[in-house]
Amino acid sequence: MRCGNLLTERPPLRVVFVLNSFEIGGTELNAVRTAEAFDPARVALSVLAFHPDGPLRERYDALGVPIDVVRLRNLYGVRALAQAWESARRLKSHGVEVVHTHDVYGNIWGVPVGRLAGAKVLASRRWWKRTPRRGLLTVNRMAYAFAHCVLANSPSVADLLRREERVSSHKIVTITNFLEPAAFIRRPAAALADARRAFGMPTDVPLVGMVARLAPVKDQATLLRAIARLPTGVRLEAALVGDGPERGTLERLATELGIRSRVHFLGELRSRPTAHEMFDISVLCSLSEASPNSILEAMAVARPVIATRVGGVADTITHDVNGLLVAPGDVNGLAVALACLAADGALRTRLGSAAHEAATGYTAAHVVGQLTALYAGLTAAVIR
Numbered sequence: 001m002r003c004g005n006l007l008t009e010r011p012p013l014r015v016v017f018v019l020n021s022f023e024i025g026g027t028e029l030n031a032v033r034t035a036e037a038f039d040p041a042r043v044a045l046s047v048l049a050f051h052p053d054g055p056l057r058e059r060y061d062a063l064g065v066p067i068d069v070v071r072l073r074n075l076y077g078v079r080a081l082a083q084a085w086e087s088a089r090r091l092k093s094h095g096v097e098v099v100h101t102h103d104v105y106g107n108i109w110g111v112p113v114g115r116l117a118g119a120k121v122l123a124s125r126r127w128w129k130r131t132p133r134r135g136l137l138t139v140n141r142m143a144y145a146f147a148h149c150v151l152a153n154s155p156s157v158a159d160l161l162r163r164e165e166r167v168s169s170h171k172i173v174t175i176t177n178f179l180e181p182a183a184f185i186r187r188p189a190a191a192l193a194d195a196r197r198a199f200g201m202p203t204d205v206p207l208v209g210m211v212a213r214l215a216p217v218k219d220q221a222t223l224l225r226a227i228a229r230l231p232t233g234v235r236l237e238a239a240l241v242g243d244g245p246e247r248g249t250l251e252r253l254a255t256e257l258g259i260r261s262r263v264h265f266l267g268e269l270r271s272r273p274t275a276h277e278m279f280d281i282s283v284l285c286s287l288s289e290a291s292p293n294s295i296l297e298a299m300a301v302a303r304p305v306i307a308t309r310v311g312g313v314a315d316t317i318t319h320d321v322n323g324l325l326v327a328p329g330d331v332n333g334l335a336v337a338l339a340c341l342a343a344d345g346a347l348r349t350r351l352g353s354a355a356h357e358a359a360t361g362y363t364a365a366h367v368v369g370q371l372t373a374l375y376a377g378l379t380a381a382v383i384r
Contacts, residue, residue, distance in 0.1 A: 101122070144171075157311070183300040223285050
């Protein structure tokens, strides 16, 4: 499919996002940032969500985006079918032209609803090989088959769609994640020192940080083990930003490893300003990723990144050019990378500067412009 710019003036495209929730996560943040970056003269957005509350909802409310909540108990059954039929009827009555689903639950439920409503449907693939429930994979593939277009957020994810999901190449469009303008704002050193002190963190030793949900797939345990394995002379402390089911386990592990006093659990923080600017080194040691926002956010504020070579990470990080890559679960490899960066300020500066330069290719204006053009291309037959 080739989606070009349309020259004919027309009213804003009526677009609906289908979201599972308004909680803070990579998919959810990308969606709300996209909503904030849309030109309202070109896109009139509304949201259909399965859960009514969450910290990101206020950002949609601030935009005046209409929100319709469909409280699904299941993705199947008589009740789910009735809800799907009623939602499709409402979308059609409102003249919705594009239904854009953002996650596996949205794909499974939202794609058929969008088709019933007579809209063009754009499904998304924003994860690597893990889904909330593996039994949903087959149904999700069926959703791709009925979508007009499938959006991948990195070249590696697009290749995965072709190889393993058997999605036709002509259906796949790659549009990367992006950074909002505020992500590039860098506060003075004095303000960053104050921010560290406010969290009880030192300002006189390198600080390595990780921004991610405290869940097994993010594998913060490997970071803790790598810190414990550092040579005695390497002075370094760590900050874990995020919350989740693994917090208690990770706190106990830090104690068992004898590094609890050097590890700061900061909990969930708002995404503005980015926590990465407090760090000297940013780490993402996940076992699985597609195209993580956390890496881009670190790059935007010129922080050197150590990341695991998984999924689409290597689409963004080039080893020893704008960051360092290690194997997933490799405690020794991560410890060596940490020791190297902790001891070499010049290397941190070189990698951070290159990372910042690379991050400038992920601006909202460029990426959201591509997405808006894609919507217009999908509806071109209707416009004509």
